[in-house]
Amino acid sequence: MSDLLQGLSAASSGMNAQSTRLRIVSENIANADTPGFRRKLVSFEAMVDRPEDARAVAANRVSLDQRPLERVYDPAHPLADDEGYHDGSNVEMMIEIADAREAQRSYEANLRMFDQTRRMMSSLLDLLNR
């Protein structure tokens, strides 16, 4: 029973981490055209140092992508410099969409494991109720 409970908490931590990742991805996509925006990166860490949920996962600190910003030529833009360029963002739509799909796939896998574990627990409890 405690293994099943541990499985439930691992699966829910996975869903938490994946939804944080999806939120960061949608923030990036929303700001794809914001001048000077650096895309945010999220990394996952196994929480091995916390014995109560042994190998659950958590989204770690968010960091900024340090790639150079895109230079956009638009002389009419209020931020444009003398040569007519201004800083764009360094968000790549393709990367963000791929990341979002991967997050969705992992989230669904976690949801399935959660549901399966929950069903195993309830059939165990049914045995006690007889």
Next chain:
Amino acid sequence: MAADLTILNMAKGLAAHASSRQGLIAENVANADTRSFRARDLKPFAEVYGGPGAVRGGPGAPVVSASFAPSAARPGHAGFETPGATRIAATAYEITRIDAASPNGNNVSLEDQMVRGGRAMADHQLALGVLRKSMDLIRMAIGRGR
């Protein structure tokens, strides 16, 4: 009844094994995108049953012993201090799948984990079915009906 209910012990062992396995698989899936995470699984029940995990070996021995014994949350807790009781992590092995390895050192394959989870659930249902039927038999034997 004289056979000290071997079938109950066996079914109990299979149910405990399946739920430990399910817990490990849930951890693997949760860490499907964590860097340098290695997927783990338990050895099949047929290998563990009657092996060094069981006391004195043999099919008559109680299955629930060293391999998936309950571990005390605190060392001071009474009743759980059986010698050689280890966490299931000790008997878990790392799954080696070259095809699932990613550049960040993670080797969790979600498809593989789904198959393993399905097997664990089927084992669990089988064990619970056997337990339920055996309990019905015992109830019938002591005359309570079903």
